[in-house]
Amino acid sequence: MEIYPNIHNIVSENKTGQGITNAYLVTGTTGSVLIDTGWKSDEQSERIISYINKIDCTTLKYIIVTHRHPPHWGNSEFVKKQTDAAIISTVIEAPYINDYFENYKVDIEIDDNLDIDLGNFQISVMKTPGHTSGTLAVFEKENKYLFPGDTVMGKGTSVINPGDGKIADYLETIENFIKIEPKVIFPGQGDPVTETYDKLTSLIAHRTDREQEIVNLLKQKEYSVDELFAQIYENLSEWLSHLAKNQITSHLIKLEDEGKVTKDQNMYKLIDF
Ligand SMILES: [Zn+2]
Structure with missing residues (x-):
């Protein structure tokens, strides 16, 4: 149409x-x-x-x-x-x-x-x-x-x-x-x-907030992706859980690329900053 x-x-x-x-x-x-x-x-x-x-x-x-x-x-x-x-x-x-x-x-x-x-x-x-x-x-x-x-x-x-x-x-x-x-x-x-400006800025805010949430958790202790997932999300279907874990991993890759996080085995640790 x-x-x-x-x-x-x-x-x-x-x-x-x-x-x-x-x-x-x-x-x-x-x-x-x-x-x-x-x-x-x-x-x-x-x-x-x-x-x-x-x-x-x-x-x-x-x-x-x-x-x-x-x-x-x-x-x-x-x-x-x-x-x-x-x-x-x-x-x-x-x-x-x-x-x-x-x-x-x-x-x-x-x-x-x-x-x-x-x-x-x-x-x-x-x-x-x-x-x-x-x-x-x-x-x-x-x-x-x-x-x-x-x-x-x-x-x-x-x-x-x-x-x-x-x-x-x-x-x-x-x-x-x-x-x-x-x-x-x-x-x-x-x-x-x-409402394109609102939409686009909300996409940035969503990612910035999620990253901050992950950083705040990592300030407490080391976490694996599964543990972070358990802290951040609840009541997701199997497929949505898979996607959510992928999003956490993508955020951790960004933090690793920026030198803010290190990975040892499957555990992620915040570097002091
Ligand atoms: Zn696509």
Whole structure:
């Protein structure tokens, strides 16, 4: 459906929310782009193609994949086969995505910002590491529309799993988002965000508060990740517990990188500062 003028969201199950990945079609006067393609499924593949045909938009030039996680590139190969649009990702994410592709590869691996002229829209594809190390975002300069993939969620905060991305990079990316003053954020999952400054500053506050909570606990004694988890969280499902422990580990990696914490076996200790 057209959610803003010339911005369409072709989502699985025709609803938005956490766990349902948005696929945004931006229809310019000289060409269109698709930002993410949803979980791989015959239904979603057909939905995207029939939607593009139904609205009779300008030629689909690019399929922009925000990052390596499967719900974002799932139907890219099918859409490419049907439209011959070029698939764009970053040099860091491309190998992960290519590993899963059967017949195609990422066509354009960006290592710097890439500007695309769509006539009525001027978009910039930007490297925005954090959620994963090679995540990109799309920024439309005239309207100040930001498509950040999973870096910003419609509700709550995105996860940063060790090995995928780093909290320090994520915080820098959010600071950069604040500087460009987006008017609307179209997240990878969930509904558009219009209170963008409040949203972005709350993401920084959430991480800063969590880090302080961990530091305060480590001031008392050494802790393992499991022990910190038991102190900070309660009543989480098995899956959410797994994600929460990953967030604690990511915070500890940041503190280690900053020389504030050391790790011995599985125990973390605060260095005096
Ligand atoms: Zn993700």
